[in-house]
Amino acid sequence: MTAAPTRGEGGGSGPDDLVALAERVAGWSRPGEDVEVYVARGTETEVRAYSGEVESLSSATSAGIGIRVVVDHRLGFAWAGSLDEAVLGETLDEARDNASFATPDDHVDLAVPDGVPAAAVDLWDEALAGVPTEDKVALALALEAQARGADPRIRQVDAADYGDGAVEMALVSTTGIRAASRRTSAYLSVGVIAGDGEASQTGGGFSVGRGVGDLDSDRATEDAVSRAVRLLGARKGPSGRTTVVFDRRMATTLLSVVSAALSGEAVEKGRSFFAGRIGEQVGTAGLTLVDDPTDLRAYGASAYDAEGLACRRNVLVDSGVLRGFLYDTVSASRAGTSSTGSAVRGGFAGTPGPGCRALTLAPGPEGYDEDGVLAAVGEGLFVQSMTGVHSGVNPVSGDFSVGAEGLLVRDGRLAEPVREITVASTLQRMLQALVAVGADVEWLPGIAAGQTVAVGDMQVSGT
Amino acid sequence: MIEPPVLERVLSEALRGGGEFAEVFCEDRSTSSAVLDDGRVEELSSGRERGAGIRVVAGETTGFAHTADLSEQGLLRAAAAASAVARSGGGGTRTVDTGPLGPATGRPGPEESPPLRGSKADALDLLVRADDAARATGDAVTQVQAGYGASRRRILVANSDGLLAGDEQTRTRLSVSCVAVGDAGLQTGYETAARTMGFELFAEVSPEELAGLAARRALAKLSARPAPSGELPVVLAGGSGGILFHEACGHGLEADHIAKDASVYAGRVGEQVASPLVTLVDDGTVGSEWGTAAVDDEGRPAQRNVLIEDGVLTDYLWDWLRARKEGRVPSGNGRRQTYQHLPMVRMTNTFLLPGPDDADEIIAQTPHGVYVARLGGGQVNTTTGDFVFGTTEAYLIEGGRLTEPLRDANLIGNGPEILRRIDAVASDFAMTPGTCGKDGQSVPVGCGQATLRLTGVTIGGTAE
Numbered sequence: 001m002t003a004a005p006t007r008g009e010g011g012g013s014g015p016d017d018l019v020a021l022a023e024r025v026a027g028w029s030r031p032g033e034d035v036e037v038y039v040a041r042g043t044e045t046e047v048r049a050y051s052g053e054v055e056s057l058s059s060a061t062s063a064g065i066g067i068r069v070v071v072d073h074r075l076g077f078a079w080a081g082s083l084d085e086a087v088l089g090e091t092l093d094e095a096r097d098n099a100s101f102a103t104p105d106d107h108v109d110l111a112v113p114d115g116v117p118a119a120a121v122d123l124w125d126e127a128l129a130g131v132p133t134e135d136k137v138a139l140a141l142a143l144e145a146q147a148r149g150a151d152p153r154i155r156q157v158d159a160a161d162y163g164d165g166a167v168e169m170a171l172v173s174t175t176g177i178r179a180a181s182r183r184t185s186a187y188l189s190v191g192v193i194a195g196d197g198e199a200s201q202t203g204g205g206f207s208v209g210r211g212v213g214d215l216d217s218d219r220a221t222e223d224a225v226s227r228a229v230r231l232l233g234a235r236k237g238p239s240g241r242t243t244v245v246f247d248r249r250m251a252t253t254l255l256s257v258v259s260a261a262l263s264g265e266a267v268e269k270g271r272s273f274f275a276g277r278i279g280e281q282v283g284t285a286g287l288t289l290v291d292d293p294t295d296l297r298a299y300g301a302s303a304y305d306a307e308g309l310a311c312r313r314n315v316l317v318d319s320g321v322l323r324g325f326l327y328d329t330v331s332a333s334r335a336g337t338s339s340t341g342s343a344v345r346g347g348f349a350g351t352p353g354p355g356c357r358a359l360t361l362a363p364g365p366e367g368y369d370e371d372g373v374l375a376a377v378g379e380g381l382f383v384q385s386m387t388g389v390h391s392g393v394n395p396v397s398g399d400f401s402v403g404a405e406g407l408l409v410r411d412g413r414l415a416e417p418v419r420e421i422t423v424a425s426t427l428q429r430m431l432q433a434l435v436a437v438g439a440d441v442e443w444l445p446g447i448a449a450g451q452t453v454a455v456g457d458m459q460v461s462g463t
Numbered sequence: 464m465i466e467p468p469v470l471e472r473v474l475s476e477a478l479r480g481g482g483e484f485a486e487v488f489c490e491d492r493s494t495s496s497a498v499l500d501d502g503r504v505e506e507l508s509s510g511r512e513r514g515a516g517i518r519v520v521a522g523e524t525t526g527f528a529h530t531a532d533l534s535e536q537g538l539l540r541a542a543a544a545a546s547a548v549a550r551s552g553g554g555g556t557r558t559v560d561t562g563p564l565g566p567a568t569g570r571p572g573p574e575e576s577p578p579l580r581g582s583k584a585d586a587l588d589l590l591v592r593a594d595d596a597a598r599a600t601g602d603a604v605t606q607v608q609a610g611y612g613a614s615r616r617r618i619l620v621a622n623s624d625g626l627l628a629g630d631e632q633t634r635t636r637l638s639v640s641c642v643a644v645g646d647a648g649l650q651t652g653y654e655t656a657a658r659t660m661g662f663e664l665f666a667e668v669s670p671e672e673l674a675g676l677a678a679r680r681a682l683a684k685l686s687a688r689p690a691p692s693g694e695l696p697v698v699l700a701g702g703s704g705g706i707l708f709h710e711a712c713g714h715g716l717e718a719d720h721i722a723k724d725a726s727v728y729a730g731r732v733g734e735q736v737a738s739p740l741v742t743l744v745d746d747g748t749v750g751s752e753w754g755t756a757a758v759d760d761e762g763r764p765a766q767r768n769v770l771i772e773d774g775v776l777t778d779y780l781w782d783w784l785r786a787r788k789e790g791r792v793p794s795g796n797g798r799r800q801t802y803q804h805l806p807m808v809r810m811t812n813t814f815l816l817p818g819p820d821d822a823d824e825i826i827a828q829t830p831h832g833v834y835v836a837r838l839g840g841g842q843v844n845t846t847t848g849d850f851v852f853g854t855t856e857a858y859l860i861e862g863g864r865l866t867e868p869l870r871d872a873n874l875i876g877n878g879p880e881i882l883r884r885i886d887a888v889a890s891d892f893a894m895t896p897g898t899c900g901k902d903g904q905s906v907p908v909g910c911g912q913a914t915l916r917l918t919g920v921t922i923g924g925t926a927e
Contacts, residue, residue, distance in 0.1 A: 050723070051523075056805060057548040058527040064512075075505070081512030082531045091511075098507035101583050105503055133548065158723045158846075193725060193846050202725075202846045239693050241927070269501050270606045271642055273649060349510055391840035391853025392873035392923065396642060396651045401690070401872040401923040403842070403851035420849050422875050422923025424692065459925045461692040461875075 015041070018170035019180050025067070025088050026172045034110050035092070036068040036173035036307075039083065040348045044165040047137050049144035050157070054137055064348035069095040070110055074102040079349040107333040110175045111307035114338065118310040119294035121303040123183035125211025128164060135212070136162050139188065143217050147190045150225045153232065155195035163187050164212070177308035184210050187445075188220045194228035201234065201419075203227030208299065208445050227384055230417060231405060237418030237462040243380035243435060244423055244458045245373055245409060248442050248450030250383050251361075255289075255448035258427060259356040260395035262289075262316050264327035264342075268334045273398045273428055274322060282322045283431035288362035289317040291326060291342070297443045298358035306343040306352040314340050316359075320431075328354040360449040363439040373436045373452045375412035381460055382406045382414055383423060398427040404460075421462040430455045464489050464629075465515075467564045469535050470621040473517070477542035478623060482521035482549050484787075485542070486622040488760065489515045489533065490802040496612040497583065499590035507583060516802040517541045519549040525784070526550070529803045564621055569628040569758035585662065586611045589670045593639050596671035600678035603685060606642035609674065611635075613662070620762030628762030634753070634907060635664045636896070639677040645685030652680030653839075653855060657896035657907070660751040680837065680856045683868045690857065690872035690924025696832035697874065697920045698825055698860065702893025704838030705910025708743055709813055709899070710850040711843070711878040712736070716770050716778075717796075717808040718785035720845045727848035727879055728776060736776045737882035740818050740915075743771040745780060747795055747811030752909035753896030754811040761797035761806050768794045774882075782808045800904040810899060814911030818888025822914035825887045827863040833922055834858045834865050835874075840897075848878035851923075872924045881917060889914035 022037040029035040041063040048055045065088060066079040076099030080091045102108075144160035164186040171179045189206040205223030207216045246254060266272040274282065293302045293311035302311050307329055315323050327335060328343035331354050343352035364373075374382065387403035394400075401424040408415040425433075438452035470487055477485035491513040498506045514531040515538055526549025530541040593609040612635070619629045638655035654677040656668040699707060712728065720726040728736065737743075747765025749755055756765050761783045769777050781789075782797030785808060798809035826834060834857060841852035851873045858865040894911035 053523040055523065056525040056527060058529075058805065059544060059548050060527075060529045060803060062529075062531065062803065077506060077508040079508070079510045081510075081514065087511070094509045098509060098583070101497075101504060101507050101587060103503040103505070105505075156724055158725045200846050202844060236921075270644070270649070349512075351506060351508065387842040387844070387849075388840070388851035388853055388873040388875075391842070392851065392871065394651060394871055396649050397684075397871070398648065399871045401853070401925075403849070403873055403875045403923070405849075419847065420875055420877055420921065422692075422851070422873055422921060424690075424872060424923050424925045426925070459692050459923075459927065461921050461923045463694075 015168035015170055015180055015182055018168055019172065019178065021083065022170045022172035025092060026174050028092055029174045032071060034070045034174045036110050036171070036177065038066045038169065038171045038348055040064060040167060040169040042165060042167040044163070045133070045136055046161060046163040047140040049140040049160045052144070054140070057137065065091055066348040067091050067095040068110065068351065069099045070108060071099050073104045073106055073108045074099045075108050076100070076102060077351050107330050109329060109333065110173050111177055111309055111329040111339060112175045113177060114309055116310040116312060116341065118303040121294060121296060121301050123210060123301060125184045127213065128166060128184045128186060128211045131212050143188050143190055143220065146217055147192050147221045147224060150221050151229055153194045153196055153229055154192050154225060156193040157190065158193060159191040161189045171308040173308065179304040179308035181303055186210065186212050186215060188215050188217055190220050190224045192224045192228050194232055196232040199232060201228045201231035230407065231419065232417070234405065234417035234419040237408065237421045237460065239460055239462050241457055241459055243377050243454055243456045245377055245380060245382045245452065245454045247370065247382065247384050248440060248452055249444060250386055251453045252444045252446050252448045252450040253386060253389055254453070255359050255361070256446060257389065257393050257395060259359050259447060261427065262325055262356065263354045264325040264331040264335055265354050267325050268331050271396045273396070277322050278324070280322055281320050283317060283320040284434045285320050286364065286437050287317055287320045287431055287434050289359060290315050290362065291356045291359045293357040295358055298449070299443050299445050300357035300447050302357055305341045306345040309339055309341040311357065312341045314342065326354045326356060328352055356447045359447060360441065361437050361451060361453070363441050363451060364437040366439055368438050369440040370438065370452045373438050373454050374409055374414065376436050377409055377454050378412050380409040382409050400425050400427050400430065418462065421460055424459045424461065429457070433457050464491060464617060464619045465533065467627060469538070471564055472535070473538045473542045474621065474623050476539050477517055477519045477546050480546045480550055482519045482546065484520040484623055486518050486620065487515055487538065488802055489619040490616060492614060492616045492801065494612070494614045496610065497586050497590060498608065498610045499594055500608045501606065502594065504587055504590065512801070514802045515541060516804070517545040518805060519545045521549040524549055525805065527805050564627040565625045567627045567629060568764065569630045569762065589637060589665060593670040593674040597639060597641050597674035597678040600675055601643070601682050603643045603645060603682055604641050604678050605644045608640045610638045618760065622762065626762050628758045630757040632659060632756055633661045634659050635661055637668065637670060637673060639674045641678045641681040643681035643685055647685065650681045650684035652677040654680070655896065657753045658751045659753060659755045683856065684870060687868040687870045689926040690869040691833065691922050691926050692924045694919045694921050696829055697917045698829055698832060698834045699912065699915055700834065700836045701822060701889060701891035701912065701914040702895055703835055704895055705814060705912040706838050706841045706852050706897065708815055708912065709810065709908070709910050710841040710852055711876065711881050712743065712771070713810050713813045714843050715845045715848060715878055716780055718779045718781045719808045721779050722785055722788065726845045732776050732778065734776055735774050736879055737771055737774040738885040739774040740885050740888045741771050741774050741882060742769070742816040743813070744769050744816060745796070745810050745813045749812050749909065752812045752894050754908040759795045759797045760799045761793065763793050763795045763797065765811060766795045780808050780810065782806055798906050800906060804904050807902065809901065809906055810908050812894065812909030812911065814894065815888065815913070817890045817892040817913040820887045820889045822889040822891045825889055825914055825916050826860060826865065829860050829863060829916060832860040833869065834860050843878070849875065850878060851875045869924065872922055875921045875923060881920065884918040885915055886918050887916040
């Protein structure tokens, strides 16, 4: 295999000094040892407004390094929250020492370049660095004031935040990997409490982008306020079997949960209900699932995966038929296939593993939005928030049970609000009962897109 | 970590441009972990992080900056940055004198404690023993993941009120997660042991027992039927997770939610908010529990706080910022994930005091209901009081006896309503460790409770 270096990306120069640093550390490898060096550096600002004043303002820079060493198919890892010269050598030594304790495994190796070119993915907003702190403070204060004044029933704005960040990273290995990337992000986020006599209800809204110019405070405010206000008067809903419409934000959560079962590592280790089912009909014909981090609109868009291979489009489910899983280098080797460029990691302190970055459902018929899906469903439950997803959804067994708030659906429209109910099924049955997929795709923060979906035959527990 | 004269100069710099309060929080953290998965030691990992977070409070505004540079110059730069952000927040400016720091409190560690190493070989031995024990539990156990983690965190806090305090916190954890395969698909079982102590944890905790519990949990669920749907009496086993009180009222008693009127418990001190059987305590001083520390992350000694006494709400949980506004003393509940985070009001070890009843009797006197042997996580909306908590091992109670195992489900309730529905509390008290997430920060906490009964809770199963 050729060791063609992958490098740079569209939209400006990469962090050359980080690449040089990573190359230098990788150069300290000893004979018989492969070394992968991941270095990252970032800045962030967060402003929280409350009651017309700035409650807190944080400003920080951070940097760190994560090193993987492979000797005789044994892997060791170490990280440090610093790029100081003395720390670099210590971290490499520690990773090396850790490798000596691992069980040798023929499948354990670092990624090697696979010839797939990286897409031109520009995630850097040049203007962000020049935005003065006063402007960021003003955005948070304006958001708080806007939310407070948006509706007479809003009695509290408990959090109104502006935040941004810029991260640069470089990844270099002795197996020929050389990748660099950088991204900026900015967000507005607001949480409101609506009151109506004794009862209170909460709602949250946000707007995200690569820079300040992408942010839309009207949208964040409107979303938060309408979510809180329309729940006023909510009571515990009735029990029974019904069709559940998940709003776009909830659909993002659903897809993220399903994505855990599409990880090649989970499949190889017998922790996925999809294991051994390639080629089978796992969902309705309307279920087509694609992970495509090269789609610039995706929040998780990326040129490179966490092992420095090019990110690419992977079709996982096609018209209900399971077609493939997401692999990093090790899980691919275990499965007898090649990496799909799907390694992800949680910063310099984490190790790579396969995962989605930009999962999306093929959209339904054009113009099919929330109203359209509600009209098609007729009677059911519309869910706008879920709780206990971490405690009540098991991606191994597929059991699904979550707390929910929302509105009843009657005659194809939203009716009375309900709260303190649960919605339950199994993920396997839900995929087979997907009765509607909206065309209203919205790229929300996270690893999956949002679009209105409806799932039939779910058990609702309430009164 | 840092000499007092340096800290004094840094605090002076932080207040040079105005402000009423400044604080330096220094942290040096080492972590070590190992994972055995699929029969192989897959990953040993070590990490080291140190730095300082500096906050300046000016009027209603808190300015915060952090740095990984612990030299005096690095700290002075961060102090200047925190001071500048406090001012640009528009808070009032008022210069105050900072006096000398007082004597150190808490239990500062030795000046240079060795990095956390322990014996990697000993840790791996635990994982292998756990893997063997889990697989020996039954042929249907097809997958085992065992994880070991240890961390040592040295902290030093100094503030412009003259406080100087430190602590050295060593935490050790072992967890086992199993997958079992049966006719009805895959099932999972999980168990963990975690304490604020070093490797001596394993003089008390047997990896074999832990693994056996996790494996039996997965095996039991292979024949499980779907959990019921609707409202039923629920008996929670002693030490089944304690997450009930953490979610049903713990978060709602944090003073930051109270100050913003974002809690159903705001303005209710002195009122009966729970069954008279409920006395709820948050206590950061209990033995070596997961949420225990000598001082909190603002340098206040950990203490025992009674929150609900015989069902009557007695107090909230306080950090420095919220206590200052109310003109009272903080309760030792100011915590932060790392030096890169601002402190906020958090629980430590939160538990219900044991009661007079007998655990077996409580089950025997429940004709029909659900018995929860182990809980998973939970979540609450403090404003409405609605909360959920998940089961990971549960059984049907029929005729006062445990019968069939049930598949995992979430239970949902409203805090003040559920707390009134406790009609029996036994004496078989036990604590469990957990990780509590709030506003993007995770901290270790303990939860505790004896066997108790709720007269009715909505169970989110799929059975009609």
